[in-house]
Amino acid sequence: xxxxxxxxxxxxxxxxxxxxxxxxxxxxxxxxxxxxxxxxxxxxxxxxxxxxxxxxxxxxxxxxxxxxxxxxxxxxxxxxxxxxxxxxxxxxxxxxxxxxxxxxxxxxxxxxxxxxxxxxxxxxxxxxxxxxxxxxxxxxxxxxxxxxxxxxxxxxxxxxxxxxxxxxxxxxxxxxxxxxxxxxxxxxxxxxxxxxxxxxxxxxxxxxxxxxxxxxxxxxxxxxxxxxxxxxxxxxxxxxxxxxxxxxxxxxxxx
Numbered sequence: 001x002x003x004x005x006x007x008x009x010x011x012x013x014x015x016x017x018x019x020x021x022x023x024x025x026x027x028x029x030x031x032x033x034x035x036x037x038x039x040x041x042x043x044x045x046x047x048x049x050x051x052x053x054x055x056x057x058x059x060x061x062x063x064x065x066x067x068x069x070x071x072x073x074x075x076x077x078x079x080x081x082x083x084x085x086x087x088x089x090x091x092x093x094x095x096x097x098x099x100x101x102x103x104x105x106x107x108x109x110x111x112x113x114x115x116x117x118x119x120x121x122x123x124x125x126x127x128x129x130x131x132x133x134x135x136x137x138x139x140x141x142x143x144x145x146x147x148x149x150x151x152x153x154x155x156x157x158x159x160x161x162x163x164x165x166x167x168x169x170x171x172x173x174x175x176x177x178x179x180x181x182x183x184x185x186x187x188x189x190x191x192x193x194x195x196x197x198x199x200x201x202x203x204x205x206x207x208x209x210x211x212x213x214x215x216x217x218x219x220x221x222x223x224x225x226x227x228x229x230x231x232x233x234x235x236x237x238x239x240x241x242x243x244x245x246x247x248x249x250x251x252x253x254x255x
Contacts, residue, residue: 004085004089004090005092008090013100018061018101021061022100025053026105026109029049029105029106029109029110032109040205042113043118044205046106047125047198047202049106050122051162051198052162054133055129055194056158058098058129058130058133058137059137059155059157060154060155062141066090066138067141073086087142087243087246087250091134091138094134095134095135098130098134099130102127103127107123110122110123118205121201125200128235129194133157135238135242135246136242139245140157162194190230196234200231
């Protein structure tokens with residue numbers, strides 16, 4: 001398992017797309033901090049990159065990588081290697097490589113310009129979202145054999161979590177505006193790892209007052225011990241559930 005993970009990491013880190021992805025994140029991060037006199041504004045700008053670009057690149061690249069490695073996977077399946085070990089090793093290597101890109105591209109500039117708790121939370125959010133969307137990509141690529149459909153499904157998943165979900169939540173809150181939905185909205189954030197990451201970082205920046213009464217409710221809930229436990233459990237669920245479903249599907253799949 002360790003040899004397979006090491007092979008996948010080395011193979012991906014040599015990939016020009018991953019190198020370009022790392023350089024892009026590094027250039028944008030350095031540019032943002034150099035253009036802004038206030039590091040807090042730079043962190044806000046990086047937050048948009050982490051919430052949109054990182055999930056998109058993670059899910060698309062991971063999906064394409066799995067499809068391009070189909071012959072390699074079929075070869076290993078014919079060897080005395082458990083399918084569960086095979087798929088989890090590929091996921092571990094793939095996720096680790098993309099996490100390294102995020103840590104170097106975003107974590108290094110944050111470390112140089114802002115060593116605060118907010119900056120650390122921002123980098124952690126990027127790492128967690130990388131793990132989540134890499135797992136969703138693995139699930140999408142296992143569900144269908146067709147590469148075009150798999151990539152389309154991955155893009156649709158990203159589009160749902162990044163854009164459509166917020167629209168649906170706003171619609172629900174608007175339709176039931178006469179009811180106290182502040183605490184319900186906390187539960188709804190658990191349905192979207194991007195929203196959960198966004199709220200966590202914004203609350204760490206202590207700008208919850210700009211979010212009104214709902215922001216005050218979020219601040220009161222997430223800053224306590226139960227809030228951190230809630231966040232940890234939900235993010236672990238989003239990380240492990242897609243890959244577990246992918247493993248279950250892969251074990252039953254006829255290659």
